[in-house]
Amino acid sequence: MPYAVISVASIAAILLYLLAFATGSTSRLEAYYWWVFGLNTLLLAALVGVVGRQLLRLRARVKSRMFGAKLTQKLVGMFALVALVPGVLIFTISAQFLTGSIESWFDVRVESALDRGLSLGRNALGFVLQDVSRKGRVVEENIQGLPDGALPGKLDIMRAELALRQIAVYDRDGRLLAYSGEPGVRLPSPPTRDALRSLGPMQSADSVENENQSGLLLKVLLGYRMPDDSVRVLMVQQSAPESIARDADLIESARSDYRGLLFNRHGLKTFYMLTLALAFLLAVTLALAFALFLSERFSAPLLELAAATRAVAQGDFSRRHPVYRRDELGMLTSMFNRMTRQLDEARQLADENHRQLEASKVYLESILANLSAGVIAFDAAWRLRAFNISAEHILNVDFDALSKLPFTAWPSQIPSLLTLVDTVATQAGDTSRRDWQLQLDYPTALGERALLIRGARLSELSNAGYVLVFDDITDLARAQRDAAWGEVAKRLAHEIRNPLTPIQLSAERLAMKLADKLSPGDAEILHRATDTIVNQVTALKGMVDAFRDYARSPRTKLQKLDVNEVIREVMTLYESNPAVKIDLSDGPLMIMGDAALLRQVLHNLLQNAQDAVLDAENPMIQISSRLEGRNVHVCVEDNGMGFATDILPRAFEPYVTNKSKGTGLGLAVVKKIVEEHQGQIILGNAEHRGARILLILPMLEA
Template identity: 45%
Template sequence: MRRALVILASLGTILLFLLATASGNTSAFAKYYTILLSINGLMLLAMIVLVGVRMMQLVQKVKHKVFGSRLTLRMVLMFSLVAVLPGALVYTLSVQFLNRSIETWFDVRVEGALDRGLNLGHNAIDFQQNDLLRKARVIALEIHDENGTALLSRLTRLRDQIGVQEISLFDETGQTIAHIGNENAGLFPSIPDRNQLRQAQQGPLKQLEADTGQGLTMRVMMPVHDTGLSERTRILQLRQPVDHTLAADAELVEQVRADYKQLSQSRQGLKLIYSLTLTLALLMALLGAVALAIYLSDKLAAPLSVLAEGTRAVASGDYSQRQPVISRDELGILTHSFNRMTRQLADARSALEQHQAEQEAANAYLEAMLGSLTAGVMSFDDSWSLASANQSALRILAIEPLQLGSLPLQRWPELYPALMALCDEVMLGFAGREEHWQKSVEVADQKRILQIRGTRLAVGESRTGYLVVFDDITDLISAQRDAAWGEVARRLAHEIKNPLTPIQLAAERMELKLADKLDQPGKDLLSRNAQTIVKQVAALKQMVDAFRDYARKPTGKKKALDLRQLLSEVLVLYEAASVKYEDTTDSPLIVDGDATHLRQVIHNLLQNAQDAIHSQESGQTAEGAVRTPQICVRTEKTDKFARLVVEDSGNGFQPDILPRVFEPYITTKQKGTGLGLAIVKKIIDEHHGRIQAGNRETGGAWVRIDLPLAEE
C-alpha cells in the first residue's frame, strides 16, 4: 500500500503538471491536451479502483467484526471529511473565479470596435470600387462608337487620363477586342468566365479579387452598347489594384476579427477544459487523501490489532505472545504493559500447572490404589448423592454412574431393585451415632453376600460426607463351606468305611453258617435279610466313595489335551441315549487339564441330563408343541476360553435351589447324594474355569463350563 501510494502520487503530480501546462499553451493544448487528459483519466480510474478495493476490504472486515476495523473506518471517514470539505470549497471558488475571468476576456466594446474597423476598411474599398465603376461608365460612353485603331488610341488616352492599371474590351463570347495596360499590367488580359460575362451583359459588375502577385485587385465590368445598326454588345473591363496599405490594414482587421470570433465561440470549450482540469486535480487530490487516510488509519490501528490478537491468544491459553515495542508513545507503553502481563501470566500458569501436575499425580496414585483394591469403595455427599466409586464397586454392584446421576441413595432401588437391602442397611448404619459400623448384606438377584463397613467423612467446616467400603465374601463363605463339607466328608469316609467291610463279611458268613440249620421259610428270611445288609453296605460304600472324591485334594497331573476329542471319547458310551452333539468350531480346543477329572465332569453332567429326561415323560409345551426328551451337547470357542454346554429337555432346576445348585447335598433326586454338581464345580475351580447353570425358556436346564485355552 505504501509503495502504491508513492508511485501514484508521483505519477499524478507529473501528469497534472503537464495537463495544466498544456491547458495554458495553445500549441501544446492543440497537440497533447487530449492525450494528457486521457492519461490523467486512466490514473484517476486506477486510484478509484485502489481506493474502492481498500474500502471494500475495510467494509468486509467491519461485517466480519474484525477487531480494529470499526476504528479504522471511523478514522478514514474523519480524514476524508477533513480533506473533502476544504477541497470542495476551494474547487467551488476556483470554478467561479475561472468562469468570471474567462467572461471578462470577451468585451462587447472590443467586438464593436473590430466590427467598425472592418466596416471602415470595407467602405474605403467600396469607395474605390465605385470610383472605378464611374470611370468605367465614362470610358464606355467615350468608346461606344469607336472601332479599330481609333479604339486603341482612345483607350490609351483614357487610361492615361484616368490612371487605371488595365483596360480590356471583350465581345459577347469573351474574345479580346482590345487590351491596354501600364507597366504593372500583364501582356494578356484577365479573361472573365462565362458567369461574369453573363452578369456584365445584364448590368455593371464589380468584384474584389485576390491576386497572387499584387494582393487585392478590383475588377469592374459593364456593357458597351453600339449605336449602329448591328446592335452588338461589348464588355468593358477595368482592373485596378487596391492600395497595399489599405489592403493590409483591412486584411489584418478581418484576421483579428475572425480570430476574436473564433475565440469567442470557443469560450464554453475553454470553461469546460479548465473545469475538467480542475475537476481531475480535485478528484485525484481527494482520492489520494482518502488512500493516504486508509494507509495512516491502518498504521495507527495496526498496534491495536496486534494487541487484540495477543489478547485472543492469551484468552485461549497461549501466554507466549510477546509483541514488539515499535514506539515510545502511549501505544508503546500499552504494548510493554501487555508483554509484562503475559510474562506474569505465563509464570503463574507454570506454577499452577506444576501444582496441578502434583495434585493429578497424587490423585492418579490414589485412583490406582483404589482401582487395584478388590473391595468396593463409594463416597457420598451430604445429600446422599454418589460422589465417587472405584471400578470394583461398580463391578460388584453392577451399576452405571451415568444412570444414577445425582439420584440419592434412598432412591437407588427405583433403578436397581436388588440393591434395596443394601441401601436400607447403609442408611440404617449411618442413622445411629457410631462413627464406624460393619454389617453383612445379601444382594437379592445375584445371591452375593457383601461385608459392608461405613464411616463418616468431614468435608469442610459445614459439610459432611459418607464413606462405604464393602467386600464380596460370597466366594470366601463358599470356600469356607466347601472346606467344612470336605472335612465332614473326610471324617465320614474314614469313620464309615472301616466298619462296612466287617459288616458285609459278617452278614455273608451268617447266611452261610445258618442256612443249613433252618427250614425253608427261615432260610428264605435269612437270605433276604443278608442280601439287604449287603446291598445297603454297597450303597454306603458308594456314598463313601463320593465323599472321598469330594474331599480329595487337587492333583497336579495336568497336561494339554483336546476337549473335543475327550468329549467324543465320552459320548461313545452314550450312543444309546438321545444325545445331540453340535461343534461350532473347526479347530481343536486345547486346554491344560486332568483327563480323568474332566472325563468325570462330562460323565456327571451327561448322567444328570439323562436322569432329568428320564423323569420327564414326552409331552407338550405351553404353546402346544410336542416336546421330545433330548440331550444337546455343544462346544465352541469364545475369546480365550473353550466352552462346553450341556442342555436337556427335562423339568429344569427349581427356582429355590438354583442359586445353591453347586453346594453339597443339594439335589432334586430321590436317591441322589447331592454331590455330583458340587464335585463338578470343585474340578472346574481346580482348572481355573467357570461354571454356570440355569433353566431354558423352552423347558429344561443347561450347564455351561468355560475352561481357559492353553497358551500356544
C-alpha cells in the same frame, strides 16, 4: 505505509505536471492528453479505492465499538475538513477565472462576417449555375428529336457556341450516347442510375461539385423525350469562374479555421476544467489518505492496548508491545507490559498446580478403574459423586440413570437395590463410628451374590460425604465351601473306608463258620443278618466312592472330539427306555474335551432325569445339542417335578438334594467337570413342568 503514501504522492505530482503540460500545449494535445488523463484517472480510482476501504474499515470499527475508533474518526473528519474547505474555494475561483479568460479570447462579429461572406459566394455560384442551366435548355432544344448518329457533331457546335466545358447524352440505363468536351478533359463520370431513372422529361437537376484538379464544377442534368417515347438525359458541365471559386475556397477555409478555433475554445475550456477537477480530486484524495494515515498512526497505540486488554480478558497474557515513544502512551504501554508479564507468571503457576491436580485425579481414576472391588462415593446430601466400572458390573446397574437421584431413592428405579440401600442407610445412621464392614446377600438375575461391603465417612477436608467399597465374594465363598466339603469328604472317605472291609469280611466269616453249626432257623437268621451287613457295607462303599470322586479334582485329558458322538455313545445304554429322546444338530460339534468325564456328566444328568420322572404319567426325557455362536449347547430336559425353589439356588452344593436316596454330590461333581472344560452349567425349571439343565462348552476354535 509511510513509504507507500510518499510514493503515491510523488507519482501524483508527476502525472499532474504532465497533464498540465499536455493541456497547455496545443501541438501535443491530441497526441498525449488522453493518455496522461487516463493515467491520472487510474491513479485517482486507486486512491479512491484505498481511501474508501480505509473508511469502511473505520466505520466497521466504530460500529463494533472498538476502542480508539471514535477518536480516529474525529481526527479523520478534522483533517478532511481542513483539506476540503480551502480546496473547494480555490477550485471554484480557478474555474470562474478560467471560463472568463477563454471566452474573452474570441469575438462574435468575426464569425458573423465569415458566415455572410460564405453566403455571398454561394449566391454568386447560384447565378452562374442558373446561366449553365439556361445554356443546357438551349442545347436541349437543338438536339431534341435528332438521331443518335447526328448528336456528336451537333454537340460539338453547341459546346463551341455556348462556351461549355462538357456535353454528354445518356439513356435511362446509363449508356453514353454522345459526348463533346474540351481537349484534354477526361470523360465525365456518368450520373448515378437512380438519378437517371428519377429524372423525367422536362425535368432538370443541378449541383456544384468540387474536383481536386478542376476546382468547382457546375453540373446540370436535363431530361427530354424522343419521338419513340424513350427518355434521354442531357448532362452539361461548366467550370466555375476561377475568381469566384478561389474567393469561395478562401472564405470556406477561413470559416473552417475559425470554426476550428471555436471548437478549440470549448475543447480548451473542457480540458482545463477536467485538468483542474482531476487535480482537485487528487489533492483531496491524497489529503484524506494522509488524514487516515496520521489518524491511525496517532491512535495505533491505543488500539494495540485495547486489543491486548481483550486478549488478557480472554486469558492470553503473552502480549508484549514495543515502546517507540517516551510520552504518556509509552509509559502506559510499559506498565501494561509489566502487568501482563506478572499475570502470565501467575497463570503458569496456576496451570502447573492444575496439571498436578489433574495428574493426581487421573492416577486415582486409573487405580479405581483397575480395582476389582466396586467403589461408590457420595456427597454430604447422599448424591452420587463418583464410581468405577467394577461397581456397575457387580451391582449390574447403570449409575448414569441414578446420578440425579439421592441414594435413598434408588430402589424406586431399581428394586433390587432395596436391601443394599436399607443396609447402608442403617449402618451410616450410626454416627458413633466412622466405618463399618459386613457381608450382604445381593439378589441378581442369576441368583444371590455374596457382597463384602465396607463403608466409611469422609472428612470435612474432602467436602464430607460417604464412600462404599464392596466386592463380590460369591466365588470365593463357594470355593471355600467346596474346599471345606472336599476336605470333609476326603476325611470321611478315609475314616469310613478303613473299617468297612474288616466288617464285611467278619460278617462273611461268621456266615461261613456258623452256618453248619446252627439250627436251620438260627442259620436263616444268621444268613439274613450277614446279608444285611454286607449290603449296607456295599452301600457305604458306594458313598465312600462318591466322597472320593468329589474330593479329588478331575484329571482331564483334553482332545478333539465330537459332542454328538459322545451323546450317541451314552444313549446306547438308554435305548431300552422309551421315555428318552434325542435331538442332535446336523453337523459335528467339535470341542476340546475328555470323553470319559463328559460321559460321566451325561450319565449323572440322565440318571437324575430318570429318577425325576418315575412318578410322571407320561415320562419324557429329551437331550438335544445345537451351535450358538462360538459355543456348543447341550440341554437335558424332563417332565418331572423340577427343582424346588429353596433348592435351586444351592443345587450345586454337596448334600443338597430332594431325593430320598442319594448323596447330593452328583451335580457338584458335574459342575466341577464342566468348569474343567472351561464351560458353564445353568439349572432351571421348564416353562410348564420339569427340570432343564443346560451345558455350555466352547467350540474347538474358541
